[in-house]
Amino acid sequence: MISRLRALWNTFFRRDQLDQDLDEELSVYAELVAAEKTRSGLSPDCARRDTHREMGGVEQVRQNVRDIRAGVWLERLNQDLRYGVRTLSRDPGFTVTAVLTLALGIGACSAIFSMVNAVLIRSLPYGDPERLVYLFTPNSRDNLPPEDFGPAYGDLYDIKRESRSFQSMTAFDQSMFNLSEQGEAQRVSAARVDGDFFQTFQASPVMGREITWEDNQPGHERVAVISHALWQSLFGSASDILHRSLVLDGKSYQIVGVMPIAFEYPHNFDLPEGVPQYKTTQVWLPLALTPSQMAERDNFGGNAVARLKPGISIAQAQSELSTIMVRLNKLLDPHMQGREALLVNLLDSTVGHVRSLLWLLLGVVGLVLLIACGNAANLLLARSAGRMRELGVRAALGAGRRRIVRQLLTEALLLGITAGGAGIAFAFLFLRFLPLLDPGNIPRLSEASLDMRVLLFTLALSLLTSLLTGVLPALNVSRANLVDFLAAAGNRGVAGAHGRTQGALIVIQTALVLVLLSSAGLLIRSYINVESVDTGFSESTLTTSVQLDPRYSQPQKRAEFYRDFYSRLSAIPGVTAVGGINALPLSNSETMRPFQVEGYANQKNQLVQGRWITPGYFSAMSISLLAGRAFSQDDTAHTDRLVIVNRSFANKYFANRNPIGGHVTFEDHHVQSTTVIGVVGDVRHTSLEESPAPQIYMPVSEAADGYIVVRASRAPKIVAAEIRSALHAIDPNLAAADIQTMGQLESAASARRRFQTSLLTVFAAVALLLALIGLYGLMAHSVGRRTREVGIRMALGAKRSDVMLLMMKKAALLLALGLTCGLVVSWFAVRAMQAFLFGVGGHDPATIISVCALLAVCGLVAALIPARRAASIDPIQALRME
Amino acid sequence: MAGTPFDLVQGTLDVLILKALALQELHGMGISRRISQMTRGAFDVKAGSLFPALHRMEQAGWLTSNWGQAETNRRAKFYSLTKKGTKQLHAETERWARISLAMAAALGTHQEAL
Numbered sequence: 001m002i003s004r005l006r007a008l009w010n011t012f013f014r015r016d017q018l019d020q021d022l023d024e025e026l027s028v029y030a031e032l033v034a035a036e037k038t039r040s041g042l043s044p045d046c047a048r049r050d051t052h053r054e055m056g057g058v059e060q061v062r063q064n065v066r067d068i069r070a071g072v073w074l075e076r077l078n079q080d081l082r083y084g085v086r087t088l089s090r091d092p093g094f095t096v097t098a099v100l101t102l103a104l105g106i107g108a109c110s111a112i113f114s115m116v117n118a119v120l121i122r123s124l125p126y127g128d129p130e131r132l133v134y135l136f137t138p139n140s141r142d143n144l145p146p147e148d149f150g151p152a153y154g155d156l157y158d159i160k161r162e163s164r165s166f167q168s169m170t171a172f173d174q175s176m177f178n179l180s181e182q183g184e185a186q187r188v189s190a191a192r193v194d195g196d197f198f199q200t201f202q203a204s205p206v207m208g209r210e211i212t213w214e215d216n217q218p219g220h221e222r223v224a225v226i227s228h229a230l231w232q233s234l235f236g237s238a239s240d241i242l243h244r245s246l247v248l249d250g251k252s253y254q255i256v257g258v259m260p261i262a263f264e265y266p267h268n269f270d271l272p273e274g275v276p277q278y279k280t281t282q283v284w285l286p287l288a289l290t291p292s293q294m295a296e297r298d299n300f301g302g303n304a305v306a307r308l309k310p311g312i313s314i315a316q317a318q319s320e321l322s323t324i325m326v327r328l329n330k331l332l333d334p335h336m337q338g339r340e341a342l343l344v345n346l347l348d349s350t351v352g353h354v355r356s357l358l359w360l361l362l363g364v365v366g367l368v369l370l371i372a373c374g375n376a377a378n379l380l381l382a383r384s385a386g387r388m389r390e391l392g393v394r395a396a397l398g399a400g401r402r403r404i405v406r407q408l409l410t411e412a413l414l415l416g417i418t419a420g421g422a423g424i425a426f427a428f429l430f431l432r433f434l435p436l437l438d439p440g441n442i443p444r445l446s447e448a449s450l451d452m453r454v455l456l457f458t459l460a461l462s463l464l465t466s467l468l469t470g471v472l473p474a475l476n477v478s479r480a481n482l483v484d485f486l487a488a489a490g491n492r493g494v495a496g497a498h499g500r501t502q503g504a505l506i507v508i509q510t511a512l513v514l515v516l517l518s519s520a521g522l523l524i525r526s527y528i529n530v531e532s533v534d535t536g537f538s539e540s541t542l543t544t545s546v547q548l549d550p551r552y553s554q555p556q557k558r559a560e561f562y563r564d565f566y567s568r569l570s571a572i573p574g575v576t577a578v579g580g581i582n583a584l585p586l587s588n589s590e591t592m593r594p595f596q597v598e599g600y601a602n603q604k605n606q607l608v609q610g611r612w613i614t615p616g617y618f619s620a621m622s623i624s625l626l627a628g629r630a631f632s633q634d635d636t637a638h639t640d641r642l643v644i645v646n647r648s649f650a651n652k653y654f655a656n657r658n659p660i661g662g663h664v665t666f667e668d669h670h671v672q673s674t675t676v677i678g679v680v681g682d683v684r685h686t687s688l689e690e691s692p693a694p695q696i697y698m699p700v701s702e703a704a705d706g707y708i709v710v711r712a713s714r715a716p717k718i719v720a721a722e723i724r725s726a727l728h729a730i731d732p733n734l735a736a737a738d739i740q741t742m743g744q745l746e747s748a749a750s751a752r753r754r755f756q757t758s759l760l761t762v763f764a765a766v767a768l769l770l771a772l773i774g775l776y777g778l779m780a781h782s783v784g785r786r787t788r789e790v791g792i793r794m795a796l797g798a799k800r801s802d803v804m805l806l807m808m809k810k811a812a813l814l815l816a817l818g819l820t821c822g823l824v825v826s827w828f829a830v831r832a833m834q835a836f837l838f839g840v841g842g843h844d845p846a847t848i849i850s851v852c853a854l855l856a857v858c859g860l861v862a863a864l865i866p867a868r869r870a871a872s873i874d875p876i877q878a879l880r881m882e
Numbered sequence: 883m884a885g886t887p888f889d890l891v892q893g894t895l896d897v898l899i900l901k902a903l904a905l906q907e908l909h910g911m912g913i914s915r916r917i918s919q920m921t922r923g924a925f926d927v928k929a930g931s932l933f934p935a936l937h938r939m940e941q942a943g944w945l946t947s948n949w950g951q952a953e954t955n956r957r958a959k960f961y962s963l964t965k966k967g968t969k970q971l972h973a974e975t976e977r978w979a980r981i982s983l984a985m986a987a988a989l990g991t992h993q994e995a996l
Contacts, residue, residue, distance in 0.1 A: 007940075007941040021959070022933075024957065024959075025910060025933070025958070025959045026929070026933065028909070028910075028911075028952055028954075028956050028957070028958045028959075029909075029910045029911050029929060029933075031954060031956060032909075032911040032952060032953070032954065032958075033911060035953075035954055036911075054928065054929070055928065055929040055930065056928065056929070056930045060930060061929050061930050061933055061934075064930055064931075064933070064934045065933050065934050065937050067934070068934045068937055068938045068941075069937065069941070
């Protein structure tokens, strides 16, 4: 071991001494052999010649000895690297192009990977999140998503007691509070949690304590744990925070703990039926259920999260639950029986919907990187064609083929690593611009950063890239007989083989670009379709909501407040209509009512989206009245008599009948018969991309705890300020939630689509650019190589246009081949895109034709420049050059 | 048996060098001649394979070298066995004994038949 190390040391630091010793050793040997031969009777001259012949060349022996020295490969690598740097810096145009090309590809991959890392890979601030599951108790008789059914507390706590699959289980609820601080009110989202919440998430406060079961006892519930953000913003990171308190909805809560920075669960994206306003949670309070609430089975409760015991799978827990549910169902009213228990992995539920998008993007940038590799490989090929002479000389001087291949791979490695460095810079820039694109509903996207994992990924990518780009030129060189090549003293023979490889690369690149461009084209078409969807309401309508605190617990007081607020809103200059609704379109809120329509073949458990609106709602939202009349103020006295339906409802339930005067019966709490007085236009409620569902509107005088909509002729900003001051004038302790226009809600609803469309378009554009550079480079290179041929052709009478045609024909052939392959590939590749399309087929002819045309035109233009140069070759000079 | 020298069988050179150095330290030329002598001229080691082998074995710690006087009064590099080298020689000798026995048995040849 020590001798090995010493040898290594000597190889590197005493090389000159070693070489000198070796020379001496060999020359003594030669001398001794010669002396021996002289003794046996040869003449000294003859002896020396014989000796040399026998030794087979001193230089060869010396090289053989050097080759076995310890660490010689490192020394070689060092040599190769130095040689590589020298050759690369001798040709800066080539090097910069190759590095930038690869850097774009690598940078794009690193950037997208940093997003994947933040959203899908990086661990959450909860211990072992893989074992966290949501618990739902859906009833398959109701045609509603199972995520709508949080378990009733009675069921939940029974399951918790009886099951053996879970380590812990917790119930919590979300609510908004008015947080008053020095006369100013702000709205904070809070989670009301039972005593096992923090333990289930395995998250503990950085300061103070968590909320316990003690805190959940009646009379002890006025304690709060706050978020790190709130501690900083509201209390200026005060160190005596545990002695302070918080006023929520006029009640004071003792602060008992501060959570770590990352913990703001639940976020709006965490809960399957999350409400957008609850972006992050700032305050955790005791849920403080009364014994009767804890035994409640009729109403669905809040949210339930459980932690599986180690080694228990979801399926195992699920089967245990189904036996428990058999017993629990017997405790229910017959018409409510049929409850099931459903467990959903928390991570799946949070990021499941963005997983496919992120993988799609990663696939796209992977293609971009492949195209970049193709470019760099082509550049290297072109260059190695020009370097055949140099390589031939090296081979003739005794460099082994493996050595030369290694040299070429080393150069590719240098390019790859440099490009990796530049790629990191690109990725950094991308992350700087990411917030501009962030649709706001991709969990933790804002936390994307270049951490260690991303850097390692980039390094691995650089190495892979080097291999991909270096292997083709190296193979080509190793196939060519370099010494023969030197003898031929020309570059025609090998050039043919090179040209084929390069041409094949261009075809592949063109095909890949076509796939990317058509995907981008389809997404752009989809986006345009989404943007031009008729939402059915006016974009300029302002929306807000007010959360009343317990001071307004009496219905009369609430009504008084709203009456006052509505009249103040109507009095704002420029306001033309004010209305209210319990579930605003695009706000992720929903109410369903069971109903029957007279004269229709009704089904069991038929549900419809029910809306309670004030008379001003339709005009404030500019929803068109198609038939009959809207609600008047008088109608609000008969809230259980009159309804208005939307067009979808009328079409479905009153097909070929006049809906006006038709009868609809509700069956929720008690049977209630109503008459249809009007039909209004459809609105997009759940999302812009879902076609409108049947809806039914019921009149109320004021929207209690719903949304308020205001239509005004003045700028939304001014009106928003007026709305705030109107509220402040009534009660300074109340805060209005974000005042937004419907247009802003619409924009938020299409943000995800904008995000994916713009990213894919940018990457497709980068890919196109790279492929064009590749095509241009190949054409320019082949023009350079064929100068002599063109010279001869022109000397023999070819016209300039003939030469141009000759050159363009090659480009056109490559493009056509590439387009054909690309069409075939994208025909199948769009299948991966299907889920992302809206209102456009995967094989949309218009998109495909325009994308092909774009690619063909760009490609021909890129080829035209070198072709013109070929045509302008002066035959005399071209021939003289050789 | 006298005839044309064999090509060295893979792995034989090392053990021959070790054996050559078992008695005394030698320089490169000396090792070459000693091997030739030991094998009655069957193996003639050329410089092209001798020196890389010597340097490799020195790196492996089987040999050590020092500079001394050669016959012609020139400074020459003398190689000698280290402890590790001696151990290696024993191991190799044993291995070769086994191989040659096995080969002889397999081919049905005997010392006398030669």
